[in-house]
Structure formats: C-alpha cells, structure tokens
Amino acid sequence: MQHTDKIAFLGLGRMGAPMARRLLAAGHPLTVWNRTAAKAGALAAEGAVAAARPADAVRDADVVITMLTGPDALTEVADAVLPALRAGAHWVEMSTxxxxxxxxxAARLDGRATLVDAPVMGSTDRAATGRLGILAGGETEGVAHVLAHLGTVTRTGPTGSGAALKLVANTAALGGVALVAEALRLADALGLDEDTARTALAAGPLTGAVARAFAGDAHFATALAVKDLRLATGAVRLPAVRAALAQYARAAEDPALAAADLSRAAARIRTHA
Structure with missing residues (x-):
C-alpha cells in the first residue's frame, strides 16, 4: 500500500473528528460517515467526501477505521458495512x-479483510496533534503508515489484545478517579483543607488519577466510563471496580452528567454518598 490509500473513517465524535482531520491533512483520500450527518460537514468542507451510509463510505476503501461509542454501535455498523467491504481491505477498529x-x-470477517484492533490512549488534544498512544493487536504492517499520523503504536500481541489492554488501562484509570473523589470526601468529613489534601494525594501513588479528577482540558463522557466499566465487570469478578461502576452509573442518571467529562462525575462522587 502507498501513502495515498483510500480511507473510510466511520464515527466523527470528539475523538474521531480530529483523528480523521489528521489523515485528511496527510493527503489520504478520505470518505467519512457519522450517524449524525451534520458532524461530517466540517470535514467535507475541508476536502473529505461525506457518505450517506456506512456501506457507501467503505465500498472503495483500502483502509476502514471505526471510532464508535461501543460494542452495539460496532455491531450495527458491521451489519451495514460487511456486504460492501472490499476483499483485501484493512479494518482498523479504534473504539473501546x-x-x-x-x-x-474477526469471526464475521473470516479472513476477507485484515483486522487490527487499535484503541487509543489520550484525549482530544492528543488526537488533534497526532500524539495518541495506540494499542495495536494483530498484524499492523499494512496500516503502520496510516497509524503513524495518529500517534505512537505499541504492539500488544494477537488480534483482541489491543482491546483487552485498553480495557485494563481504562478500568485502572476510572477506578483511580473514583477513589480520589472518595478520598477527598473523607478529607472533607475530617475537616481538612482541600488544597492540602489534594496536594498530598497528588504527591502519592495516585498522581495521575488526581490530575484526571480535576482535568479541565479533556473530555471523556461519564456515560463512556459506565460503558467501559460494565465491559470490565462483565469479563471477570471485580468487586472494587463494580463499586466504582455503581458510583459512575448513579452520576450518569443525570443526563447532563452522563454527557459531561468524568471530572464532573468525580465531583458528584465526592459530594454524594
């Protein structure tokens, strides 16, 4: 494959749109699709082709990239895409x-196309600047030049291992943020100064979780946190993670919080028993 591979990018949410824009800027012929068609307008104005249906987007694509909200969305898109997918194409699944x-x-593709699972670490700022961490399972050789525009690739092993490692990493991060929120609730109950407690926590083993609990320049919807932790607790018994899931799920009952960054959910966990 050459650098002018035709790429179909399906899913133009907060992460997908800047990732697709990187590929367009790199000179790839790009066709985009999103369930909410209006989200494709900005990219179409910059030179991408906006497809009305997923099948139309992938029909002539050398590389198909999906960046969707979860397993149900992936299944629905696969139902639409598979009849039109070109034999020999590469499918890069980058959702969580x-x-x-x-x-x-992979079973549905049955060797008709090469599947790489390549979920990403990082938020919208890193997506826009090509500095994502990409956890790639499967054979990446055919798409390495494409992924290079999006970030740094870490090979994780066979197909499915990228998705597995992303779930492990997200579970640790989300559990840590919930733990920080409850630690600060304890600090409040004991009458400690907030800045003193926060500084002490930030200097300890939960440094990254403290920063994420108060992040103001990132966006990871609480509803997505609920989705990820449900995937994790559905795979194996995780009592502590299930407790964190219950906290996020309670916060997500508020539609505004469900759509807001998880730092808002952390604030809610801190103030609600």
Whole structure:
C-alpha cells in the first residue's frame, strides 16, 4: 500500500473528528460517515467526501477505521458495512469495545479483510496533534503508515489484545478517579483543607488519577466510563471496580452528567454518598 490509500473513517465524535482531520491533512483520500450527518460537514468542507451510509463510505476503501461509542454501535455498523467491504481491505477498529467484540468482528470477517484492533490512549488534544498512544493487536504492517499520523503504536500481541489492554488501562484509570473523589470526601468529613489534601494525594501513588479528577482540558463522557466499566465487570469478578461502576452509573442518571467529562462525575462522587 502507498501513502495515498483510500480511507473510510466511520464515527466523527470528539475523538474521531480530529483523528480523521489528521489523515485528511496527510493527503489520504478520505470518505467519512457519522450517524449524525451534520458532524461530517466540517470535514467535507475541508476536502473529505461525506457518505450517506456506512456501506457507501467503505465500498472503495483500502483502509476502514471505526471510532464508535461501543460494542452495539460496532455491531450495527458491521451489519451495514460487511456486504460492501472490499476483499483485501484493512479494518482498523479504534473504539473501546473490549476483546469479545473484536473477536466477534474477526469471526464475521473470516479472513476477507485484515483486522487490527487499535484503541487509543489520550484525549482530544492528543488526537488533534497526532500524539495518541495506540494499542495495536494483530498484524499492523499494512496500516503502520496510516497509524503513524495518529500517534505512537505499541504492539500488544494477537488480534483482541489491543482491546483487552485498553480495557485494563481504562478500568485502572476510572477506578483511580473514583477513589480520589472518595478520598477527598473523607478529607472533607475530617475537616481538612482541600488544597492540602489534594496536594498530598497528588504527591502519592495516585498522581495521575488526581490530575484526571480535576482535568479541565479533556473530555471523556461519564456515560463512556459506565460503558467501559460494565465491559470490565462483565469479563471477570471485580468487586472494587463494580463499586466504582455503581458510583459512575448513579452520576450518569443525570443526563447532563452522563454527557459531561468524568471530572464532573468525580465531583458528584465526592459530594454524594
């Protein structure tokens, strides 16, 4: 494959749109699709082709990239895409869907296309500047030049291993943020000064979780946190993570919080028992 591979990018949310824009700027012929068609308008104005249906987007694509909300969305898109997918294409699945969904997709492809599961670490700022951490399972050789525009690739092993590692990493991060929120609730109850307690926590083993709990320049919806932790607790018994899931799920009952960054959920966990 050459650097002018035709790419179909499906899913133009907060992460997908800047990732697709990177590929367009790199000179790839790009066709985009999103369930909410209006989100494709900005990219179309910059030179991408906006497809009305997923099948139309992938029909002539050398590389198909999906960046969707979860396993159900991936299944729905696969239903639409598979009849039109070109034999020999590469499908790069970059959503956070868990390994079971990746293996199910691989079974449906049945060797017709090469599947790489390559979920990402990082938020919208890193997506816009090509500094994502990409956890790639499967054979990446055919798409390495494409992924290089999006960030740094870490090979994780066979197909499904990228999705597995992303789920592990997200579970640790989300559990840590919930723990920080409850630690600060304890600090409040004991009458400690907030800045003193926060500084002490930030100097300890939860440094990254403290920063994420108060992040103001990132966006990871609380509803997505709920989705990820449900995937994790559905795979194995995780009592502590299930407790964190209950906290996020309670916060997500408020539609505004469900759509807001998880730092807002952390604030809610801190103030609600």
């Amino acid at each position: 869907v868990g390994p079971a969904a990746v293996h199910a997709l």
